[in-house]
Amino acid sequence: MPPRDEHDYEQRRQQIIDGALEAFSAKGFDGTSNKDIAEAAKIGSPGLIYHYFKDKVDLLHQVILARLPLIALIDTASTQLDLDLPPEELLPELVGNVTKVLQSEVTIALMKVLLTEAIRNRRVAQMVDEVGPGRALRLLAGYLERQMDAGRLRRTDPHVAARILVGPIFAYALTRFIFEQAEATRIEPELMVRETVTSFLHSMAPEANSPAQAHH
Amino acid sequence: MPPRDEHDYEQRRQQIIDGALEAFSAKGFDGTSNKDIAEAAKIGSPGLIYHYFKDKVDLLHQVILARLPLIALIDTASTQLDLDLPPEELLPELVGNVTKVLQSEVTIALMKVLLTEAIRNRRVAQMVDEVGPGRALRLLAGYLERQMDAGRLRRTDPHVAARILVGPIFAYALTRFIFEQAEATRIEPELMVRETVTSFLHSMAPEANSPAQAHH
DNA sequence: TATAATTGATTGACCAGTCAATCAATTGGA
DNA sequence: TCCAATTGATTGACTGGTCAATCAATTATA
Incomplete structure (x- = not known):
């Protein structure tokens, strides 16, 4: 035996x-x-x-x-980060790490498998969500809420804010690695990360005196 | 016969x-x-x-x-819109339409099918991309660039900007309809759309005097 | 030699696609 | 009006092939 x-x-x-x-x-x-x-x-x-x-x-x-550790890495890294660091320091690092993980062949392959299985199987979807996107988004929302409390970010629904930060990176990864769009391939990951974080920080700045907005 | x-x-x-x-x-x-x-x-x-x-x-x-019309609707709508309308008026309408389409059972079902087939099949991925995400993102990027030229938006890579706008909505749809996250289900589509557009417009405002940003 | 590792043949279930046969509605001739 | 011919619609049985899984036989190792 x-x-x-x-x-x-x-x-x-x-x-x-x-x-x-x-x-x-x-x-x-x-x-x-x-x-x-x-x-x-x-x-x-x-x-x-x-x-x-x-x-x-x-x-x-x-x-x-x-192969899950490659994905779990995303949020174990986040738990090791100092949650009291101001967003201007923590977020670029955090989102940069995510993008680094996304560069790996194995991560992409695993994500393809997990995504397709999750689409068809509620149980798998919940499992994957708990160790991956769900956990990561919840942790991020928690951090953002803490920073809102500290007055370092404008107050909004933190779960909405978390999706506003992570969404562009995810859309980028999808258009680049799944749909292999020429435009997406032309965008360097570093540029995408920098722009996303900058844009997020700008729109979430606490001193925000109401910006240009929809009116009718 | x-x-x-x-x-x-x-x-x-x-x-x-x-x-x-x-x-x-x-x-x-x-x-x-x-x-x-x-x-x-x-x-x-x-x-x-x-x-x-x-x-x-x-x-x-x-x-x-x-069933494709349900998805093609996204960009036929966009071609009918006046590309010279300022972003504050056009974007809420545009993104709102997308979100309305996302509410339909049939759309979700079709997206599940298309996404999984695209993941495994390069040819399908290209086909889907051309009528769906690729075309939509290119049109959007074109509009954004036009608005940048007109001085109504801060100048950046328009393809990056397009992904920053659409990404959060997509991430929201994914976490809500595929992973069925409790947090995502609690967020009303209208809130998500409003916050996304507001945040985008704010960060893309042309008068942007360099905001809080990563420094090291 | 004893035991784990490896192979290739085998089994039974299932599947996509075919087909002959039947069913039901329509047509038209007387 | 009646009924028989015609035709498309529908069924269920069948076929060739593939698949996951099992297993007996062989090989390699310690």
Whole structure:
């Protein structure tokens, strides 16, 4: 029962997980056959998958668990940041980190898998939300509210504010990595981050004497 | 070959298209069997599908073509709008329309289908992009640049600006309709639209004397 | 040699698409 | 008015193929 060599065993497991992530992100979970996985993972036989994983769904779970840290990193980083730092210092750093994570091939692949699975499966959507976007947005909203209390930001619904800050980055990532828009590819991530944060800080400045606004 | 009754024929066709959209958005194209479609469409036999459509892929195409207007509406509306109207008048209307379209069940279902197909298929991604997000963002960027030229908006990369405006709405829709976040559901669409546009206009005001900004 | 790792064959379920047969409505001839 | 021919609509059985999963047999390792 005990594996021949713990290290070899783990290495093989990761090899299959890597191949599966590649295949899932390219063809989707349903569209990926065990043969596809075996080829992407460079193992000799689809049957071998069942030596390391209970079934195909278990493999999907393990892929997510193994690569989730890349996404969880977003908010663990945020918990390590000093929540009393003023937005002008904390936000560029924070959003910059997010953008750095978005640059990784593996992150994009995982996001493709998670997004498609979440779209079709309420349970998956909730799971993903709790460790990813939901948790991150809640933490960010908490920070923004704290800064509003401190008078460093204009008072608004912090959840709305959080989405105003994060939304542009997300839209950028989507148009760049999923739709591969030429315009999006031309925009450097650093520029996008800088403009987004600058724009947010400007519009959320506390001294805001009511700006140009819709009137009718 | 010609249908016995044009009206009945078209009605049946739409019935199958509706069922297919429902099934595809719930289970994905690959995950949906013809039996699923027949049940969702309340027709007696999967075989009947082939009386109205060439094959499953053709059915997907017809679903998209039949329901695309809901999305194309976004930018046809934008072409009908007066591009010389100042942003304070045009943008609330424009973004408000988008949000109205996002409220429809059918739009959400179609977006789920299109998004997941686009994620896995470069060709689909380009197609969808051209009629949807890509076209809309390009038009918006064009309008913003025009307004920058007129001195009514601060000068920046118009493609960046377009994403800063649209991003928050998209992030809101995603967290509300896909991830079904409690916080997002609590935010009324009208509030989100108003805040997004206000924030955008404020940060893009031409008289902007450099605001609080990242410094180090 | 003993045990884990790996393979390839196999199984049973399911699927997309085909097809022959039936059904029901319309048509038209007497 | 009647009824038979015609035609499109619909069904359910069927086919070739694929898939996830199992398993017996083989290989490699310690």
